[in-house]
Amino acid sequence: MSQKTDAKRQLIIDKATEIFSSKGYREVTMKDIVENCEISRGGLYLYYSSTEEIFLDVLSEDQEGENIEDLEGASAAELLLWFLKEQKREILKKKNNLIVAKYEYAFACRQNGKNSGVKKKIDTESLILEKILVKGNESGEFVCKDPKATASNMLYALQGMKVCQGTAGITEKKVDSELVYMMRQFMEVED
Numbered sequence: 001m002s003q004k005t006d007a008k009r010q011l012i013i014d015k016a017t018e019i020f021s022s023k024g025y026r027e028v029t030m031k032d033i034v035e036n037c038e039i040s041r042g043g044l045y046l047y048y049s050s051t052e053e054i055f056l057d058v059l060s061e062d063q064e065g066e067n068i069e070d071l072e073g074a075s076a077a078e079l080l081l082w083f084l085k086e087q088k089r090e091i092l093k094k095k096n097n098l099i100v101a102k103y104e105y106a107f108a109c110r111q112n113g114k115n116s117g118v119k120k121k122i123d124t125e126s127l128i129l130e131k132i133l134v135k136g137n138e139s140g141e142f143v144c145k146d147p148k149a150t151a152s153n154m155l156y157a158l159q160g161m162k163v164c165q166g167t168a169g170i171t172e173k174k175v176d177s178e179l180v181y182m183m184r185q186f187m188e189v190e191d
Contacts, residue, residue: 009047012044012047012048013054016037016055016057017058024101025102028055030051033051059117075139075141076133076135077142079135080132080133084182087125088179092165100167102118122155125155127151130148133150134147144186150185
């Protein structure tokens with residue numbers, strides 16, 4: 001692709017991210033995106049044929065933050081702190097928070113018999129957390145009787161906080177309090 005094409009596509013993604021963040025997934029139309037991007041309808045259709053196609057590109061751009069591979073050699077406690085920091089970042093993200101749009105899209109996909117990727121992301125996060133807990137048990141950093149169930153329970157709570165932030169709001173202090181409570185289940189944590 002040319003630089004001009006790449007720049008136009010990036011403009012569309014950036015402007016669409018703003019719209020999906022404020023309106024959710026279901027309420028966004030191609031007209032909304034055209035107006036926000038200040039391009040012609042035909043100009044938008046050169047790049048995208050639907051709001052779903054745009055949303056999928058928006059979601060792929062939304063994957064940011066540190067990568068667990070960057071933490072090679074880290075202790076289980078360091079890995080857990082990294083994991084929870086990333087979750088907290090997602091929960092408290094104010095600008096361009098797509099959580100409501102993501103869940104609206106997941107519900108729409110489920111109704112249409114499609115895979116939204118939300119379950120896969122949750123399953124992947126649960127597996128990462130389970131591996132961290134197992135490593136902590138093996139190193140003596142944690143005492144976790146059932147790493148799989150604990151990881152699953154923690155992920156459900158974290159997803160609940162993400163939804164709460166997107167719908168009712170949640171303070172950083174409350175998120176921190178919940179994260180400390182979770183960690184107390186298997187490791188000594190200072191207040």
